[in-house]
Amino acid sequence: MEQSRKRAKPGRNPGSGSRTSRPRQAEVAQLAGVSQATVSLVLSARSDGKAATISEETRQRVLDAARSLGYAHDPAARRLAAARNNLLGVFSFTATFPTDVQHSYYPFLVGVEQEAAARGYDLVLFTGSSSGGAGAAGPDALSRVRLADGCLFLGRHAPGAELKRLVADGFPVVHLGRREELEGLAWVGADYVSASRAVVEHLAALGHRRIVLVREADDAPASADRQRGFLEGLAAVGGEAGPGAVLRCADPAGAVTAERVRALVADGVTAFVAEETDTGAAWRALDAAVREAGLSCPGDVSLGLLGSPPPDLAAAPVPTGFDVPRHQLGAAAVRLLAALVAGEEAQEPLVVCEFRTGATAGPPGRRP
Amino acid sequence: MEQSRKRAKPGRNPGSGSRTSRPRQAEVAQLAGVSQATVSLVLSARSDGKAATISEETRQRVLDAARSLGYAHDPAARRLAAARNNLLGVFSFTATFPTDVQHSYYPFLVGVEQEAAARGYDLVLFTGSSSGGAGAAGPDALSRVRLADGCLFLGRHAPGAELKRLVADGFPVVHLGRREELEGLAWVGADYVSASRAVVEHLAALGHRRIVLVREADDAPASADRQRGFLEGLAAVGGEAGPGAVLRCADPAGAVTAERVRALVADGVTAFVAEETDTGAAWRALDAAVREAGLSCPGDVSLGLLGSPPPDLAAAPVPTGFDVPRHQLGAAAVRLLAALVAGEEAQEPLVVCEFRTGATAGPPGRRP
DNA sequence: TCGCATTGGTAATGCGCATTACCTATGCGC
């Protein structure tokens, strides 16, 4: 008998002092002298004024009974019956939970948590069940998220097929990060385009006309957006946007050498911008190359970073660029998800990145 | 009608191509030409040879049907019906996603995840609903963990009353960290007593007799254990274990000054050990004080750390001490939890900490 | 005085699944 695990005593005596099993609504009802249905109505009282059908007196009796019994909802039953249990899921496809503060998702999670708390939701965190987890293989991989009312997905590794399935089933899903290729998938993202353009415009205002973007050979939307913003900015300010304006390299450290930088500068380039990525490779390479080339910054060349520097380079000269408002992104994602759960059709705009003046940009040097 | 959210078309036609709702076992059954019960039997086939009641042919038909429909269990229903859904919960009570850089359960989680995966469990992470979360206040705070088959609790902040309640309800619970005051609560912990004693004995073997323990004024079991091991070690080696042997201070940085250290050394103390805590305050203070006092280590004084140094001090002189096997602790906790879920009575022993020779201990200096 | 709306509450139902009691062939020994 499995249920022996749930009810310690199959035949218990409800009146006696020593209880041994979690109370059900039925027991609360008995104690309050009402029906189970009434208990449910009282305890799930949605603040929607709609349910004025229980008298205040009865309400109090039920609440007292529930309190004295220490009643707590069974989340599984709640979800099964009503398709609502006030829980929001967060799924990250990393091997382990991204609770390590070093982890790049961490800042998002902080925002997610705050917003969820503010809206009265509890959170449940799922991970991509690294190796041999139960659902690791099959389409079950994502099925656990159905424990929650809706789910937020982090990271570009979220498999499209699975997500599509959830969406098709009408399960509320929000993806954190631009994800337009999946029809019907809700997402929130940072406005890298505008932010990148702003950096270019800042450099242009300082007098730069020949600016080069160093980016990795990744095709992530985030990279594409930055490049687009960069080119738009260049065009807007009448800068030179020839094919040489973008340095796309699979291995930034190998491609962006001191020599290369020196050559470009000699050719008239006065400023460089790098995209931010997980590894920060582009910025790292650019920084090293400039330094090694013996160029002073921002004396000889100006540098811009389309994002935030990696933690280990956060010190000293703060790069001119922008900050991705990760907390706000997380919060926006939760807002959107909450709206979907509530059946609304809300749409979250792109979240604006904040320009960071920094100390790596100045007027162009006076090299020929 | 709420269910319109679950079933896109109340009256759907099972044969037509465009499906729009997640399939149930009933639909799989229909496709396979069997009953829902059969589908359940096949799909939940426990490897326990017990269930040989379905013919191989039927089994295959069901499996095929399930696959072609992309069937996936509903975790909520599963849990409700069977009290099992193959999920283990992990509850961390620290400020939900700890903003304190030092304070991360990450290493534990790594072990937890590996072991869970190895045992075919999926994980769900709950957090301490820091601020105004839904269940933040009431006894509901922990009720969500019932979504899982059992739950692991991290951190000393897990409220006893709630835990007791879960245990009393027969819900499988394991606490990571010693927790003996709660009758019936299963836990796993590191053997700080033995490990601390070993450090003292190591110092004693080098010739030290006057050793002082610097600890915080916390009453956590982990602190008490270290002190106990320290005193036991001192007693075992015939060291001087007077009341001055333990420096218990609320504010290590303020209490353990260069002067204080100098005075103690002048008084004949040749070695110090500090306990490890979240913040590493004790070790930090000791390290700074010794350095500031102009004492060389291990030339003038030997130092020991009952645990691991905080990340920012991990460099250079590796402290003599021990390492808490966090991965193994996490794994042990999962093993224990799995046993409880399975209804067994398993008991996990304390996990042994590994001695770390380090470079901060040597023979006593030759001060008078 | 009757009809009708409103208030306050309840019985019944079903969510999706696991489980169990039970039923129907077969096979087998004697």
Added chain:
DNA sequence: GCGCATAGGTAATGCGCATTACCAATGCGA
């Protein structure tokens, strides 16, 4: 050829809750 065991499967039930259809009592206008 009969009784009985066994394999293979199914109908029915309930987990704990939200929801809905429905019912009883009361108020109120005409």
